[in-house]
Amino acid sequence: MAENSEEADREAMRRLSSGDDLALNELMERWKQPLINYLFRHLGHEHEAVDLAQETFVRIYENRLRYRADGKFSSWLFTIATNLYRNHVRWKSRHPTVSLSEPSATDQGLQIPDSSLTSEETVLKKERHREVWHALQELPSDLKTSLILFEFEDKSHQEIAQILSCTKKAVETRIYRARKILQEKLKRWL
Secondary structure, three states: OHHHHHHHHHHHHHHHHOOOOOHHHHHHHHHHHHHHHHHHHHHOOHHHHHHHHHHHHHHHHHOOOOOOOOOOHHHHHHHHHHHHHHHHHHHHHHOOOOOOOOOOOOOOOOOOOOOOOOHHHHHHHHHHHHHHHHHHHHOOHHHHHHHHHHHOOOOOHHHHHHHHOOOHHHHHHHHHHHHHHHHHHOHHHO
């Protein structure tokens, strides 16, 4: 099925490059939610993730004539999204703000409460979730991105290397280091 999806993505990009602007809708339908999820894992704010996902599709449209069908579309998509995320983080570090209206990801109920749990178990589960979230967010950007792409987006080491413009060995090292750091920070829960 993944091969069919990849072929469908290539065909949509071919049509988009040939002037069929509606082909972008097809790509957005297929990739919008995975892209938002990927960006949300980095940013922790849904509205920022949605904004960057939309900007990613704008960039795909703007660069439709530069797309090379010899690589995976998803790798190209995540490369664009990763670059936009990095630029966004740099911009935010130079222009810090505090949102008064939107709670952070750790304050939101990111999961539906399990009614089979006691109140004490629910509190412990929320605390564990909060600590995992904070530990993930505290990882250096290159480690966090590599780990998210591998664990949550099911990308191979080779695909991640292509997305991040580094070697496969660098990706392996980043994932290993990220896991070690998380293991140390979260040893209370292991």
